Amino acid sequence: MSELGDFLRAKRAAASVEALPFPSSGRRRVPGLRRDEVALLAGVSVDYYTRLEQGRETNPSAQVLDALAHSLDLTVHERRYAYELAQLVWVPELPQTPELADTTLTRLMERWPGAACFVLDPLLDIVATNRLATQMFRPFATTRNLVEMVFLDPAGRTFYVDWERAATGCVANLRATSGLYAGTARRKELLDRLTSGSTYFAELWTAHEVVPKTHDQKTLRHPDVGEFVIDFDALEVSAMPGHQLVVYGAEPGSAAERAFQLLSVMPTTSTHDDLVIG
Incomplete structure (x- = not known):
């Protein structure tokens, strides 16, 4: 047996x-x-x-x-x-289009009004944001894909204060999360857009750094609330295999907490394709 x-x-x-x-x-x-x-x-x-x-x-x-x-x-x-x-590596199927976040997960994100939460699929497409994350990403023209936001949107260069560090980490994370889907059309289309649109992305991609995100700090600069440092955690979503819940948190009494408080009361006037849930 x-x-x-x-x-x-x-x-x-x-x-x-x-x-x-x-x-x-x-x-x-x-x-x-x-x-x-x-x-x-x-x-x-x-x-x-x-x-x-x-x-x-x-x-x-x-x-x-x-x-x-x-x-x-x-x-x-x-x-x-x-x-x-069977001691095999299981690769969950990558859908042809990004799937909507699980409703249980979106309800959990709604219960964290003091943190900016968003869900990434294996290609780092953003499939859901809570209200604070939507407000935080207002400088970007689109929130379709995190890597495109970093490399192809001009806002990325100012939003991430240490842009080169953010860019390097983003590519290494994409390698780690998308590597099992190397033969899929969606992955190829994304890489074609990125490599044709950014020579720096192409350079980092050829380095083959593989570092999944777990916990780190980032310094962000938002045009409405200024510069602040956030702690972030990337957590595996068991209900959506291959997906990550990313939580940007703020230390009590910090500039980030004050920035989040200001962003939370601002009207949601952004016109880009946010996936806000609350």
Whole structure:
């Protein structure tokens, strides 16, 4: 026996017979699907699938696991777990267009009025901002993608006081988060825009620095409230694999706290494509 085999057997027992895309007959002694039905759905032999369940085969390919996950209707988290049991790297599918942030997550962001919060997908597209983050990013023409904001929008050069440090960190973070999607069209389109629009981005990209963001400080300069230092944390979003929740916080009594207080009471008059949620 193996943990992967035990997991597959449990999921097979829980699978719905009514969802089968072909007729099934015969008396069932136990609930769920039969091994031959799962094997047929996944496009593998019954003998191979049986060996997986019995632990006599422990190294399935990613293609086989994907097929079994589809056959057993596994959730995103169950699919990741199956990959971990098989000691494989799981790559969640990158949608053709950025997906909206999970509603539970957006409600959480709304509860932090004193912090600027936004959600990044693996290509650093901004898929949600709370009201304070929207106000903070007002100098930018668009908040579609964080890397484009840094390199292609003139506001980036003044918004980030140490622009070269911010630019270097942004590219290293993009390498870390997008590397698993190297063959996707969305990634290629983004890189084409960035490399054609910024020679400095092209130079940093060829350096192949890979440093995911976790915690750091940045000095920002906003045209409405001046210069201030923020602490930021980038947190993995379990409900949206591959996404990051970025929180810009301010120390009590700091210039950043005063800046955030001023921004929070300003009217939201920005005309660019913000993804404000509150």
